[in-house]
Amino acid sequence: MKTRRELLRELIISVGGITALAACGDAPVVVATATGEAGRFHTPEEMELMARLAELIIPRTETPGAIDVNVPGYIDGLMADWAGEETRAAHRRALAEIRRRLSADGGFLALDDSEAEILLAELDRAAFAEAAGELGGYRTFKGYVTRSYFATEDGAREELQWVAVPGRWDPDVLVSDRQGV
Amino acid sequence: MAEATQFDAIVVGSGMSGGMSAKELCERGLRVLVLERGPEIVPERDYSDNLSPWQSPNFDNVSEDEIAQRYFRQYPGVPYALKESNKDFWVRDDIHDYVEAEGTRYEWLRGYHTAGRSIMWSRQTYRLGPQDFEENQREGVAIDWPVRYEDIVPWYEKVETFVGIAGSEEGLSHLPDSVFQPPFELTAVEKAFRQRVEASFPGRNVIPARVAHLTDATEEQRSLGRSNCQLRNRCHHGCSFRSYFSSLNATLPAAERTGNLTMVHNAIVQSLEYDPESNRVSGVRVVDAETSEARTYTSRIVFLNASAIASALILLQSQSESFPTGLANRSDQVGRNLMDHVSGAGAAGIMRGFDDRKVFGRRPSGGIYIPRYANITETDKPYTRGFGYQGGASPLGHANGQIPGIGRQFKESHRRPGPWRISIGAFGEQLPNPDNRVTLHPTRADRWGNPLPVFEVRYSRNEEIMLEEARKDAIAMLEAAGCEEITSSPVNLTNPGNRIHEMGSARMGRDPASSVLNGWCQAHDVPNLFITDGAFMVSAACQNPSLTYMAFSARAANHAADLLAEGTL
Numbered sequence: 001m002k003t004r005r006e007l008l009r010e011l012i013i014s015v016g017g018i019t020a021l022a023a024c025g026d027a028p029v030v031v032a033t034a035t036g037e038a039g040r041f042h043t044p045e046e047m048e049l050m051a052r053l054a055e056l057i058i059p060r061t062e063t064p065g066a067i068d069v070n071v072p073g074y075i076d077g078l079m080a081d082w083a084g085e086e087t088r089a090a091h092r093r094a095l096a097e098i099r100r101r102l103s104a105d106g107g108f109l110a111l112d113d114s115e116a117e118i119l120l121a122e123l124d125r126a127a128f129a130e131a132a133g134e135l136g137g138y139r140t141f142k143g144y145v146t147r148s149y150f151a152t153e154d155g156a157r158e159e160l161q162w163v164a165v166p167g168r169w170d171p172d173v174l175v176s177d178r179q180g181v
Numbered sequence: 182m183a184e185a186t187q188f189d190a191i192v193v194g195s196g197m198s199g200g201m202s203a204k205e206l207c208e209r210g211l212r213v214l215v216l217e218r219g220p221e222i223v224p225e226r227d228y229s230d231n232l233s234p235w236q237s238p239n240f241d242n243v244s245e246d247e248i249a250q251r252y253f254r255q256y257p258g259v260p261y262a263l264k265e266s267n268k269d270f271w272v273r274d275d276i277h278d279y280v281e282a283e284g285t286r287y288e289w290l291r292g293y294h295t296a297g298r299s300i301m302w303s304r305q306t307y308r309l310g311p312q313d314f315e316e317n318q319r320e321g322v323a324i325d326w327p328v329r330y331e332d333i334v335p336w337y338e339k340v341e342t343f344v345g346i347a348g349s350e351e352g353l354s355h356l357p358d359s360v361f362q363p364p365f366e367l368t369a370v371e372k373a374f375r376q377r378v379e380a381s382f383p384g385r386n387v388i389p390a391r392v393a394h395l396t397d398a399t400e401e402q403r404s405l406g407r408s409n410c411q412l413r414n415r416c417h418h419g420c421s422f423r424s425y426f427s428s429l430n431a432t433l434p435a436a437e438r439t440g441n442l443t444m445v446h447n448a449i450v451q452s453l454e455y456d457p458e459s460n461r462v463s464g465v466r467v468v469d470a471e472t473s474e475a476r477t478y479t480s481r482i483v484f485l486n487a488s489a490i491a492s493a494l495i496l497l498q499s500q501s502e503s504f505p506t507g508l509a510n511r512s513d514q515v516g517r518n519l520m521d522h523v524s525g526a527g528a529a530g531i532m533r534g535f536d537d538r539k540v541f542g543r544r545p546s547g548g549i550y551i552p553r554y555a556n557i558t559e560t561d562k563p564y565t566r567g568f569g570y571q572g573g574a575s576p577l578g579h580a581n582g583q584i585p586g587i588g589r590q591f592k593e594s595h596r597r598p599g600p601w602r603i604s605i606g607a608f609g610e611q612l613p614n615p616d617n618r619v620t621l622h623p624t625r626a627d628r629w630g631n632p633l634p635v636f637e638v639r640y641s642r643n644e645e646i647m648l649e650e651a652r653k654d655a656i657a658m659l660e661a662a663g664c665e666e667i668t669s670s671p672v673n674l675t676n677p678g679n680r681i682h683e684m685g686s687a688r689m690g691r692d693p694a695s696s697v698l699n700g701w702c703q704a705h706d707v708p709n710l711f712i713t714d715g716a717f718m719v720s721a722a723c724q725n726p727s728l729t730y731m732a733f734s735a736r737a738a739n740h741a742a743d744l745l746a747e748g749t750l
Contacts, residue, residue, distance in 0.1 A: 057587045065592075077238060084245030121587055128585040139583060146582030150595070153235040160595060164233055166412040166542035171368040175537045175597050 039076035041088065046095050047072055052109055053098065054145045056120050059113075064154040066145060074148035091144075094137025098123070101135075185443065188214040189745070191465050191480040193450050193495065196297025198714045198730040199486030200428025200436070201340065205738035206484070207441040211745070214478055215436075216448040216467060218487075219293030222300065222429060228419030229266035241265050251275050258288045258679045262301060262417040270294065270301050270417075280622055280635040287636035288678035289490060295446065296429035297488070298681065299727075301417055304393045304425050304546040305571065306346050307724035308337050310355040312557060317720050320565060323518065323613040324690045326719045327700035330357075336732040343435075344426045344731070345402055347410075348391035356388075356552040356569075356724070362397040364389040368540055370532045370574035370601045371549050374662045378551075381661035384558030390547030390571065393426035393727075405434050412542030425545065447471050449629055452499040453483060453508050453710070461709045462508070468629045482709045482741050482750060486734070489519070489715035490619055493686035494634055496697075497621050509687070509704040514697050516620055518613040518685040519638055520721040525674040526648040527606030528655035530664025532574065536599025539576060548573025551605065551658075553723050555647075564647040566612065568723050570655065572605030603664065607651035610723040611644055613685055617677075638677040648672045682726050684715030702737040709750050713737045 038044045054066035054075075066072075079088055101123050102108040108119060124142070127135035149155040156162035189211035192203045199215060206213045232241075241264040248256045254274040256263050263271050272291045281287050292298045311330040318325040334357075341360040349364040367375065367389055375387035394410040395402055407423040407430060416425050423430035436442040447470035454464035454477065464477040485492040493516045499508035507515050555567030576598030577584060584594060617639065621632035652672050659667050690696025693705035702717050704710040713734035715726060722729075744750040 057582075058592045059588055061589050061592065078240075082239040082242050082244045084249065087245060117588060124585060124587050143582040146595075147240055151234045151237075151240055153233070156234050159592065162234070164231075164413070168542055169365050169412050169544055170541035171366045171371075171544075173539050173541050175539055175599070 039073070039080070041079035041083075042072075042076050046092075047076065048109060049095060049099055050075060050141075052116070053120065053141070054149075056113070056116055057142060057145050058149050058155075063158040066149050069149060069152035069154045071145055071148045071152075074151065075144050078144060078148070090137060091141070094141050097134060098138055098141065101138075184445075185214075186476070186478045188212050188443065188478065188480040190214070190482045190484065190741070191216060191478055192484045192486055193465065194218075194297060194486035194488065194491070194714065195295055195428055195433060195444065196292075196486065196488065196714075197299040197302070197428065197727045198734045199484070200296065200299065200432030201731040201734040202484045202486050202711075202713055202738050203442060204432040204436040205735045206742060207436040207439040209739065209742035210439075210441065211742060212441050213436065213443070214480065215433075215442065215444045216450055216465065216478070217295055217297075217444065217446045218449040218470060219295070219297075219446065220470075221446045222295040222419075224419055224421060224429065227269070228421055229264075230413065230415040230418040230421055232266055232418070237264070237266050239265065243268050254288060255290055258290050258676075258681070259301075262303075264417070267301075267418045276628070278627065278633055280625065280633050282635060282637035285637055285639060286676040287638055288676045289634075289636070289683070290678065290681050291488070295444075296427050296433065299427040300419055300429055302427075302681075302727060303725075304416065305550070305725040306344070306348075306359070306391050306393045306426075306728045307550075307569075308357045308359055309333075309722045309724055309729050310353075310357055312355055313720065313722035313724075316566065317613075322565075322720070324688070324692070324695050324719060327689055327691045327696075332700075333729075333732050333736065336736040337728065340728065340731045340735050342399075343401065344393055344431065344728070345395040345398065345407070346391055346728075347389075347394050347396045349389050351386065351388050353386060353388075353552060355557045359391065359728070361391075362395060365392070365394075365396070365544050365548075367549065368574050368601075369538045370535050370603060373532065373535070374549070374574065374603055377662040378658050382554075382658065385551060385554045385658070387549050387551055390550045390573075392546045394545055395424045402431075405431055407431065410545060412544060414543035414545045416545050449631070450487065450495050451475075451629070451631060453495065455499065455501050455503060455508055455707065457501075457503045460707065462707055468631075470629070473629060481745060482711065484734075484738070484741075485710070485712040485716070486714045489683045489686045489718075490634065492712050492714055492716045493619055494621065494631075496687065498631065504706070509697055509706045509710055511706050512693060512695055512697055514615070514688060514695065516686050517615040517618045518688055519617045519619055519636075519677075519683060520611045520613055520685040520718065521638075521677050522680040522682045522721060522723060522725075523609045523611050523640060523644050523648060523674055523677075524606055524680060526609075526652040526655065526672045527570070527572070527604060528652065528659050528667055528669035529602055529604035530659040530662075530667035531577070532601045532603055532662065532664055535601050536597075538601075539596075539598050544573075547571055549605070555650075562647075562650065564643050564650060566610040566643070566647070566723070568607040568609035568647060568651050570605040570607050570651075572603065574601050574603040576600070577602050603659070603662070605655050605658070607648060607655065608680065608723055608725070609644060609647050609651060610721050611677075612641055613688070613720055614639075614641060619686060636677070640674055640677070644674065645672075648674060682715070682721070684718035684721060684726060687712050687716035688719045689717045690719065701740045702733055703741070711737050711741055 058066040456463035497507040551570035553567040687697040689698040
């Protein structure tokens with residue numbers, strides 16, 4: 001498995017390498033952006049911030065992490081192909097607010113994992129402590145990260161143990177039983 | 182060879198009730214034509230149930246711009262079901278327009294294709310109870326049903342045996358048991374909820390949702406290519422296993438194998454022709470959805486199964502000297518008494534103590550059902566009729582990232598998913614009101630020349646009070662079950678039509694002066710015309726109605742076949 005830095009260097013912005021339909025059109029559009037470029041929606045700075053956040057929220061463990069499965073690319077496709085103007089603007093505002101809160105321009109992106117985790121965990125706590133405040137955008141972003149991760153083949157199969165055809169219903173499984181969903 | 186235009190019976194619509202009408206008529210040996218206004222669905226080509234999550238970009242969501250342009254009325258009511266990979270199952274609002282009377286809202290959610298909405302439904306399946314056929318008379322509401330529960334029991338049994346319903350025998354007189362296949366067992370949280378609620382509220386029951394999924398397929402069902410549910414919860418995309426009931430999975434194949442079925446797609450029925458000499462429908466005029474070519478089919482009997490609204494529109498469009506306000510409309514009841522169920526009240530809460538539990542398999546369609554108790558086992562209510570709750574429990578860890586934490590612990594919380602949240606939402610009965618109606622727009626028409634429908638439907642104070650009480654009751658039951666962090670939004674009634682249970686627009690009754698149909702779903706004014714979609718309903722009850730539509734369809738079809746055999750028709 002490649003290192004995080006290698007992956008970030010080689011990040012290909014794509015939607016799982018498959019074809020998506022363009023918004024409101026019938027013509028298929030291959031969703032892909034080359035290494036080091038801006039996303040189809042996001043600026044390079046936004047892509048960098050999203051990648052760092054996604055990696056901290058869902059790190060590589062015994063199973064692939066958010067960067068391994070290209071969550072930033074998924075979110076870029078989401079904003080380019082699915083989101084309308086209002087959602088795009090809200091997302092952009094959310095990233096700006098996160099950047100401000102984390103002082104991302106002042107070195108957050110250069111921190112090592114343990115230091116960065118402390119800062120992000122603090123922001124996460126604040127976001128879930130308030131009912132509906134200015135960190136609602138962070139919660140939405142975290143939702144995108146989580147849903148994107150589990151919508152990828154590795155996230156679904158390896159981490160969630162997702163199986164296509166369960167074939168039976170067991171309403172009461174002890175969590176210690178490692179079993180799919 | 183020219184297409185045949187003469188049949189024993191014509192069934193308009195291939196959905197939930199039309200499929201059953203066609204099956205029963207075909208099995209009685211009649212040559213049946215089914216007219217479907219939309220295109221053909223070919224499961225192997227058109228179902229998307231075998232796609233994995235990573236094969237559907239953007240979480241399979243339709244883009245927000247496309248929703249705003251094409252699905253602005255369909256999507257808000259069914260965001261859980263209308264996806265990018267199955268969006269063609271839903272009508273486009275920019276093409277299939279309608280008008281809402283000033284100050285009113287209506288959500289007409291539809292699918293135009295083989296099997297209609299039976300391939301998109303949510304499959305909760307309940308009988309009406311004896312009280313549902315009696316309360317109009319008892320309370321002096323609208324008119325009396327011309328039939329009673331006992332009249333329908335044999336037809337419920339026949340249809341249920343064919344359809345396949347997973348459920349548990351509970352012995353409740355007001356929500357009678359169906360012919361069941363094994364239920365989807367409740368989760369540990371749901372079982373605890375049941376035990377605590379039933380202990381605190383004698384007269385209230387928490388039962389497994391009754392759903393039209395095969396769990397122990399019969400030989401007859403297997404002979405139609407159907408097999409047991411595989412617990413994928415991909416039902417809104419069709420089902421390649423044919424496990425859930427739809428016309429396409431069950432009734433239409435059963436009709437087809439008799440050799441008596443002819444099916445024509447893209448055939449939009451514009452009107453029924455009437456012969457005053459014989460007092461019969463003499464022809465069904467259609468326009469081709471693709472070519473706009475007009476043609477007429479004839480038959481000895483006609484079944485309208487186009488949906489409660491569309492069947493009423495067809496009658497209203499069928500004007501003649503004999504019926505200047507629409508065919509079979511001497512009572513002036515066609516298009517009136519339009520009902521749906523009403524939601525918008527419920528509650529959710531956290532059940533502690535089950536963090537070490539999860540499930541295997543993705544249970545389709547619902548977990549628990551709380552049958553109506555209001556004005557049955559509890560009679561202290563400030564409203565009439567009642568509601569049932571649908572709900573279920575699921576682990577909070579599956580809440581799309583909306584839980585605190587980051588890093589390994591957050592990531593792995595999705596496989597250690599506790600705590601659990603349980604939620605319940607009410608489905609209430611809407612009372613019939615002749616002023617709630619659909620009419621034809623005097624000037625505006627669709628691209629095929631058919632007048633646009635105009636909806637004017639409002640809830641009564643009874644529905645508003647009922648749902649406020651349903652919210653209070655939901656909170657009380659969650660509290661009694663020991664839930665924490667209970668949340669309950671202020672009551673916000675769903676728009677009429679939103680529950681997709683529209684009915685009542687050509688009600689049955691004993692008196693031709695106040696009803697469109699007799700107790701056999703046969704038009705009082707035109708004996709060879711039958712209507713067995715939701716239009717015949719005299720009151721709405723609060724249970725999901727598809728099973729009742731099918732039971733009445735089977736009953737009417739066999740009655741019509743008897744009348745033909747006797748030479749009465």
